[in-house]
Amino acid sequence: MSRLVNGPGRFVTPSVMIQFSAVSKLYPGGHEALQGLSFAIERGEMVFLTGHSGAGKSTLLKLIAHIERASSGQVVVNERNLARLHRRQIPHYRRSLGMIFQDYRLLAERTVFDNIALPLIIGGYDEREIGRRVRAALDKVGLLSKEKYYPVELSGGEQQRVGIARAVVHKPALLLADEPTGNLDPDLSREIMSLFQAFNRVGVTVLIATHDVGLIASLPYRVLTLHNGRLSSGEGGAS
């Protein structure tokens, strides 16, 4: 089966990482979180997703992470049409992503090292490779000295850096971050952003949902603004 997918009326080229074509999401109860959304994000791009709370940022990320399914339209990520993803294929698909959460979602009873190692253990890497990669990821986020700590012993900024290390340790092509700086002060937020920029510089596609408009105003990246489940005018395809 070809991994290239025909969208409505056009051919998706492999240079596109995320392609939304007329995507709507209707929740049970009638709330329409996304309405006819179409846009594309190129491979290697770094894009911010903003909008007031309830505008549909989280829903959009959930569609990409295949936590939710689109009610209509087509979501293609990394040449995979998510509507055709079988339940058994979901784990393997998610391993191609790195996800970062506002509340970090670290496992409290595991050390920093073990938390970061999780994606590699899940992926079946061998022990030596795990040790090497986890330390490399810890080094990148500047926490090499804290591998034996437990999450509760770390500050919020440090916990989020552990979260980021866990998201990149298996070298995903796409990083998704949902309000990664939501619980952090401005200095820490800038620090976290510069981490994302560093990953983007080495070719990782990054999509960050944030309502912190002040933080991203000074940064030279494309911004998608959601308003009541639609993109604000003038923002659409990447090309």
Add this chain to the structure above:
Amino acid sequence: MMPRRRAVTHRPHAPGAAPEAARVRRKNSGSSRLRRYLSLHIQAWWGSLGRIARAPLASFMTIAVIGIALALPGTFLTLLANMQKITAGWEGNMTELSVFLSKDLSNDAAAALTTELESWAEVESVRHITPEQGLAEFQRTLGGDDWLTLLGSNPLPGVLVVRPTVEQAAPERVQSLAERLRDLPEVESVQVDMEWLQRLHAIMALIERGVWILAGLLALAVLLIVGNTIRLTLESRRDEIIVLKLLGATDAFVRRPYLYAGAWYGIFGGVVAVALVSAVLWGLSKPVAQLAALYHSDIVLGWLDWVTAAGLLLGAVVLGYGGARLTVARHLRRIEPD
């Protein structure tokens, strides 16, 4: 792992170096996949033990309930086995067939028949009671006058008292032995007092059936107990399960530690059950010995034999794993990221 790899590459009479290296590479890629697979399982295996140890009270309660639930049928089955052993002894000692011979059979012919019957495989021993001995016995029992002058002639036939071997002492076997004896031309009739034996066997069969039904019910209880414990564990680890699923863990990966936890509960529960059964038997052994002494018997209460013990352990592990499997299959699907 390292020494093994070295052993392969340094094999003394290795053929060409290059093909050998290729073979080693292939072998490693195959065996390393197996190794990773095994190490995932080993991690889940010990990891689940660690979690059980971290919640000692809840785990102890579950293990104790499993242990008690399995100790009940375990104890009954052991006692039943003891009873069967004892009554098998009775059957061997107490089952006798009285073979009444034709009146015109001479004592010599009867003695010859005795010898013949003694050679049968199913016969333990044969005692020949001549009419004269029978009359003497009769007289001794009833006492009084000379019965022979009273009766004129001895009315008693010769009797062979046949005792079957222990293996042949089961009621249906005894019955067929009686048939065979009855068919002999020298034999007038055969009497077996089988009724008590048949009743005893019927009672034993009833008890055994009852114990197995009880065992079945308690096994069901163990399934439910383990299932419930695992369900509570799953609920308390909801966040962790969601994170694992978000990170791309397969259902099998998420499931594994809980299935192994069920198996651990089973193992520990089985050990508790074996200990409890042994304790009960130990507690009963003294009164049983006293009772036996009063009956001048040397009956000793048998210990839990290793087959029963192994069966208890195995059953416990299967039930623990099975209970976990049933629950995990149903509940894990419901815990999804939202």
